[in-house]
Amino acid sequence: MWLLFGGGLLAFILYVSAVNVNFMNLFGRMPNLRTLENPKSELASEIYSADGVLLGKYFRENRTPVDYKDLPQNVIDALIATEDVRFEQHSGIDFKGLFAIPYYLLSGRSRGSSTLTQQVAKVLFRTREDLNDGTLNSDGKLGLLITKTKEWLLAIKLERNYTKREILRMYLNTVDYGSNAFGINTAAKTFFNKSPKQLTTPEAATLVGIVNAPSRFSPAAHPVRSKRRRNWVLQQMVRANYLSADEMRRDTTQAIVLHYSVENSAQGLAPYFRTEVAKYLQTWARETDHDLYADGLKIYTTLDSRMQVYAEKAVAEHLALQQKWFSAQWKGQLPWRDENGKVIPNFLATSMRRTQRYKSLMERYDGNRDSVNYYLRHKYRMTVFSWQGEREMLMSPMDSLDYYKRYLRAGFLAVNPLNGYIKAWVGGPNYKFFKFDHVRQGKRQPGSTFKPIVYTAAIDQGYSPCFPRPDVATTFPGEAGRPPYTPHNFEGGYSGRTFTLRQALARSMNSITAWLVYKLGPETVVAYAKRLGITSPIDPVPAVGFGASDCSIYELCGAYGTFVNKGVHTTPIMVTRIEDKNGNELRQFVAQTKEALSEETAYVMTNMLQASTTEPGGTSTILHTGFKFPFQIGAKTGTTSNYSDAWFMGITPDLVCGMWVGGEDRSIHFRTGAYGQGARLALPLYGIFMKKVIADKNISINTQPFPAPAAPLTIELDCSKYYGSMQRDTIPYDQKLTQPSTNDLDDKDI
Structure with missing residues (x-):
């Protein structure tokens, strides 16, 4: 038995060492010390006006980090109670929780074995994507074991290099909340239009409840399921002594009131300007080895946000009236005319052939014009622009082209x-x-x-x-x-x-x-x-x-x-x-x-x-x-x-x-x-x-x-x-x- 124990221990040590050094490229890469000390996650770059107003962001993952001092205690308590109740006691791996897995499986109760630190390692170093390139890596159980081993090793190294507060901050700034919201700062704004400090305990519990399965527990897509998940998080906070039973009963009765808005490039001030700035900066980014959409840059522009507001309002006011005149003048007639005032034949068909939609359909159907014309004239329900506000209409792509061609x-x-x-x-x-x-x-x-x-x-x-x-x-x-x-x-x-x-x-x-x-x-x-x-x-x-x-x-x-x-x-x-x-x-x-x-x-x-x-x-x-x-x-x-x-x-x-x-x-x-x-x-x-x-x-x-x-x-x-x-x-x-x-x-x- 001692020989078996010693042999098993030696084999385990050798296995862990082999994974750590990627022996013969069997297990896939591991981050070097420099990467470990400077873990990088994609951060949205922010663009500001000359008078200090945030105009918008450039991102693939919409993430804006916050400092630990800006993290509310209710978010931290809810997170620890739900995801890693012994976070303050372990050094990256929760052995007590790890060895309790068979009990939970036999009893039919659900419990994950990953600590918060392991989850940080998984997200920051993309262990299941970027580090999954060894010969023995696969989608099976062996590949999962190797990936888990890497996450254990990285968790231990993170605990050696960072304080508990820093690890909590990294977790809350990197995790995916769905709705293109990465990190607690963006999530709080997306779902509640608040900063993290302004979140109530039920709102904090709602956001913490999302991270386990963003698509399943989204309060925007699944409000009933999200509320059940939130109440479960509140119960975990009671068990961990972060919340009293009376407070839990009060909070579980509250409805989830959302101020839901997913950020995108079309929102906010000066979208045309911001698009042009992005084009301009792409050359600079390539020359200087920066990523405009991931490096968390702060871009300060010449724009005056107040003048921009007035310019956008002036264009809207002026065009709305001019459009009324234009529509009245061409009412019941086609406005596309040649120099002699005659209607241009096949104008819409010719215009459609210049669109990306037409080219894509021609490619999809190998140039079969009958198929292409069918989909160009098939009606769909779509949201269209009008000066009286967005409208839902049943239109075909040809109808849509006709509709928008008439707008000044x-x-x-x-x-x-x-x-x-x-x-x-x-x-x-x-x-x-x-x-x-x-x-x-x-x-x-x-x-x-x-x-x-x-x-x-x-x-x-x-x-x-x-x-x-x-x-x-x-x-x-x-x-x-x-x-x-x-x-x-x-x-x-x-x-x-x-x-x-x-x-x-x-x-x-x-x-x-x-x-x-x-x-x-x-x-x-x-x-x-x-x-x-x-x-x-x-x-x-x-x-x-x-x-x-x-x-x-x-x-x-x-x-x-x-x-x-x-x-x-x-x-x-x-x-x-x-x-x-x-x-x-x-x-x-x-x-x-x-x-x-x-x-x-x-x-x-x-x-x-x-x-x-x-x-x-x-x-x-x-x-x-x-x-x-x-x-x-x-x-x-x-x-x-x-x-x-x-x-x-x-x-x-x-x-x-x-x-x-x-x-x-x-x-x-x-x-x-x-x-x-x-x-x-x-x-x-x-x-x-x-x-x-x-x-x-x-x-x-x-x-x-x-x-x-x-x-x-x-x-x-x-x-x-x-x-x-x-x-x-x-x-x-x-x-x-x-x-x-x-x-x-x-x-x-x-």
Whole structure:
């Protein structure tokens, strides 16, 4: 017997030693000492606004750790009583509980043998996934024995390296509670919208009860079963003397009241912005060997959470009304039209073929169009977006495509031009339903918002804002296979009267812009666009001055910011710094700058842009006459052919705002400029936003006059003395239109 005992003990020691060193790779890897001292679990990275508001998280496992001091005693008591009642007495392995397993099995009672420390080892080191790569590892009993042995060894080592408090903290910060909630901090927020410290004893017992089987005991999915489990945890707390019998009876009668909300990327402020930040940081993460979704980084951005709230509200308010007008105008008709106003045949079928759903179905059914068409027209119950709130509807994918194609889209960006800090970013109507970002991802023809670049080139080439030019036609001769080109004014004709360049820009007159392009050359205009930060391809064609080439709101805000920032182009930036999970700074970010214009030219352009809001006939005078803004604002409206794109750019001394409104496709638009021009479809969005910002006394923006250069100006700005010989028309060229029809609109909308 002694020989058998000694031999068995020796065999056990040899077996444990072999597992520990992974003898001949039979048992799979074991963590080294460095890994053991720095166990790593996936931590959600957090992204913050400039004013310290948590905007959201990046994660695969939504886990945000808490310190031991922030763990409430009721959670700790419930955990120990339920999972490891002798936690304070053992050193990683509970031999008393281990040898009691046969008794529990014979008596029919359930009991697990893993201590809290072993469970920590299992989760932290993924013993059943990452360390399960030995020759003898399998899904059978031998593989389970090897895995258990590793967990015993790791538990002992953890107990040697960490205090009991540290092990408890690791457990509560790593365990899975279901509903994509990892760790007690996220679980408390997900199920009860509380911090761990705020949890009541019944709530603590509920969360502790989940960890044994998250899908089985979830209070959101199985409330009755979860309540029984919670009451059992409370009974265990009584047995362990953590709770009195009276307290247990009181707590077991309480209902589980949830404030259930699973965090996802579509929730919270600035989802389009956060998505763009993630794209931007992926390159940095790869270069520096970081994982944006697992390293618990702290990302500090330039965004102002208050401005962001106002921007999102302004987009929602403005688009809801514009959508009502749009739907009324196309009621009972198909809005996708060609240049002649005729319905585009097979528009939806063609659009569907460009979707990922169509490509996936074609791949699944080996190109069988009959099968694909069947599923494209099969109706499902789905949740859809509306400006009155989400709705449940029975729709096929083709119905859904038809439904969403009729919705107007928008993009809005606000930037501080002095440092490039992005203050607000709204990429669309609703991120949950419209993922495409119209601030940077989307590029459309900018229309007349491109004209200031032409005028910038003209000022640099010696033209004065007071330079007179008659409103007559300019014809570009045909070349390179192109026919002769004669741009027309917005209303179609020419007045023959003389206007200064300042007046021409204020009224957005195409005839005088065309003449400037003719004199300067399209190549010169393209060169200035590049100097001002337009990175999208621009064709050097006669129509370049009217925004014929696509660009983004992001690019235009950088260009207009150059005027405000004394000729220095500052690339808009999103992130200021990144810290690791311990608060150590990993990197600071600074905007890239370059000298693009002279300070004088930049100031002249800010002055000329103000004419749009102050000159009789200016396209943006409503900012002073309607919105009643008492401070200087530079502005420019933009409208493209067939009213497919409506733009507006607004500048003040420390804020540049750019916005676009239109359909998802260029063929979807309003019928006339009465609804579809920039001054009507885009400008009011700026007014709504600025009204909200100005009303918030906690937001400091500069409403003083634009600062003049220190050196005396060499360019004349006061053109009033030239106006005596010029006839003045107080109606803007792109506003000589009837008012929008009030049919099908409520009185409160008019």
